[in-house]
Amino acid sequence: MNIAATTPRATEIQSMTRSDTPLVRFHGVRKSFGELEVLKGIDLEVASGEVVALIGRSGSGKSTALRCVNGLERINAGELTVCGRALHGGKVDLRDLRQDVGIVFQSYNLFPHLTVEQNVTLAPRKVHKIGAAEARDLAEQVLAQVGLSEKAKNYPEQLSGGQQQRVAIARSLAMRPKLILFDEVTSALDPELTGEVLRVIAKLAAEGMTMMLVTHEMAFARSVADQVVFMHQGRIWESGKGDMLDDPQTPELRQFVGNGL
């Protein structure tokens, strides 16, 4: 079903050429948890192939914004369109959406009872119904992408944190998503392991994967992101190219960047 056609903006969306259609479009998005409004009107567009870094203090709403994109949180007001599907109003087929939108978590969330290969191929086998041979090839391919081909038969607990996180990235890649969300994926890692995970993400970015990252790695955001979004108190306070971090326009970003260095 073409959800876009039923929205008031259908003509607007259809008038654009396909490549111009943003993969993700926030328009006045609001989200509350009880009394607490954590997103107070977010406008943001992510084009296909773009890397967007969300930065900001804890509690600024960046993780919530990210989690709205694959339906882990439901927005209360505004419009949110992801990969051609409207996530506002009406019923949303989350399983359908999530075949296009992968996510990698801070705590990896690998399945501890399954081997690396089984972790990576579980969803393609169950959801895309691929066969055993195809699954093996797929695992080989995505594990090579994250540099862990030799760990296919290991269990997650046998791997370092950085390796586990790379397996989680491979698990996401195995679903062939159009967009991957990274939710503070290096926050639990030491600097060395952080480096190995960031290198994998940078490689994916170079290969053209569309990504949204919530991150505290300012240097990484500056160098890899096409768009850096600084969130403060539930609003987008400042956004721009990576070099905006060198020349903050608001005292809040100046203070945030200053504290981070």
Next chain:
Amino acid sequence: MRGCALSYEFDFSFLNDYMPELWHGIWLTLGMTIVSIVPGFALGTSCAIGRLYGPPWVQRIVTIYVEGIRNTPLIIQVFWLFFGLAVLQVRVGPFPAAVIALVINVGAYTAEIMRAGFLSIPKGQLEAAACLALKPSQSLWSVQIPQAVERVYPALVSQFVLMMLATSIMSQISAEELTGVAYMIQSFTFRGFEVYLVIAVIYFVMACLLRLTLLGVAQVSFPRRRRLGTPL
């Protein structure tokens, strides 16, 4: 008194005379135990899932069932089922009646054990499964049930061993399992002390064997444990 005790002569000749009956009792005890384990586990797991994820009316029914069973004696449940079915004109033999009662009984305890197992799985696991576009049923089968079982396996083993020991009341509905046979032998031989000593040893051995068997099942079912020696 002391002289009396010392002059007591042990007599285990019943072991010879009643061997077929003893074997019959052992097989019946083992039989009703083994037949009850899988359906009892399935019933308990289904109830745990129903109580955790089902609609409110399912949760209510499961709660009533679990609490009803866990707070009444097994022997009353057995009588109630056996004589209740008779009142309803349903003819069920002692062995099937015993098995049905055991499944219903162990299902309630298993439900609580498995519920604890499901609750102990970190939320991130469920989120990860959902974010990989797995259906709730696929998440249950591939992610939640294997992890829940692995986490509570020792408690499940204890419960099934307890269930085997609890079959000792089934002679009350004329399923002549091991304890029933023991009662019969001692009433013929008046060698109660020896008979029940032997029966206790037999139960002990059977319980150890059941434990070992179930741990062997774990070695096959949990490849990670086999590979890494992860403690259960």
